Amino acid sequence: MTRVAVIGAGPSGLSQLRAFQTEAQKGAKIPEIVCYEKQDDWGGLWNYTWRTGLDEYGEPVHCSMYRNLWSNGPKEVLEFADYTFEEHFGKPIASYPTRPVMLDYVTGRAKKADVRKWIRFRTPVRRVTYDADTGMFSVTVHDLFNDNEYTEKFDHVVVAIGHFSTPNAPHFDGIETFNGRVLHSHDLRDVHEFKDKDVLVVGASYSGEEIASQCWKYGCKSVTISFHKEPLGSYKWPDNIKEAALLKKVEKNTCTLEDGSTVDVDAIILCTGYKHHFPFMAKELKLRTANRFAPASLYKGVVFADNPKLFYLGMQDQSYTFTMFDVQAWYVRDVIMGRIRVPDRKARMTDVEDRVAREDASVKNLSDEICYQADYIKELIAETDYNFDVDATKEVFFQWVKHKDEKFLGFRDNCYKSAMTGNMSPLPHTPWKDNFDDSVESYLTE
């Protein structure tokens, strides 16, 4: 029997399990699936832990989320086509779920599909190699519960470990002299510690803007957002948040920026992004790419061009998340099950080059990013039986962009129409800035 290893039981890995399970449900003969997950539970980044650094087994902590995180986009742009929020929660809910609500939803579908039995928890993958003679992969894993390393053979490997867990943390001149907390956003767990403090946030991408607004919500004295190239947009910040030039050097508590201005702060949070990091993949199987919408080396954005029996899910920069993982997983399933034919290496590389060129030529701003990824999703949908109204979700994205521009610290107080059910979500019962209860129970209260 064909054997498939899925590495990671975060949203992408769970999409892969669900893709196979839907076929099994219809009576199709599916391969044997083994999913290795290094954490003790599923949900990937959404599975919050208080730990930072190394976990209780000495493994790098995967979680990059802080406790009071809320979805940064409307749930209507990531809702599964085959399992709506309404089905999961039994009623329409507001559009910007808290982290526990998101975790409940993403794992709810997996629970219903009964795919947990395919997952081996606390089992990090240590090594993946490929033997061209046998056409098989060897996957070496560490069963941490029993402290036992073993190797198994597979016909296909699907890497679904995400790419927002290994920090990209550049050095800034003199940062070692700083007299306060310096941390990367990967290690941020709770912003209460910054109450009444002056904070420098370095980096103006999603993490930067989100963490700045989170610090504001939880009562910090001031936030300076130090950015590299582009300002965040036309956001109207309150008086105690300001955008400024990139950090140049640090001397004790004084930070000097590229334009020569200075700011004294109590803490520096590096929102400087993440690295694609696959230490367990053999050199010739390792994906090497920047964080972009058309990743290098991936035919159709998922098939490793140098070895079409190897797949990487969710490796692109993300406007779409859960639905994109689904269409990729459905596509990968159909390749593995022989329903989609992958062309030869030359054609695969041409496909990669075309995607990269198209992104370079057409993606200049947030709206372009959304359109580019929406087109990519449509392309994969055309080849599988996963389906939803991509244009309707695109419209929700455009409303989100407008709402962020209008009122960044209040964009979560809006609601949108589900492309899957056609129903309008209710407004939240409490504005985001006044709501400090992130529990599922509170979120579902009317």
Ligand SMILES: Cc1cc2nc3c(=O)[nH]c(=O)nc-3n(C[C@H](O)[C@H](O)[C@H](O)COP(=O)(O)OP(=O)(O)OC[C@H]3O[C@@H](n4cnc5c(N)ncnc54)[C@H](O)[C@@H]3O)c2cc1C
């Ligand atoms: C701070 C932050 C906020 C975000 N907010 C949002 C948001 O609001 N909305 C949204 O849609 N998306 C958001 N995202 C994007 C996020 O990438 C996706 O929502 C989603 O979690 C990606 O799923 P994934 O399965 O690809 O990766 P992950 O969620 O990272 O899951 C990967 C899994 O692989 C496991 N793993 C890693 N290494 C190994 C190994 N060697 N062996 C076995 N298992 C391994 C990990 O333990 C983990 O469970 C956010 C990301 C970050 C960092």
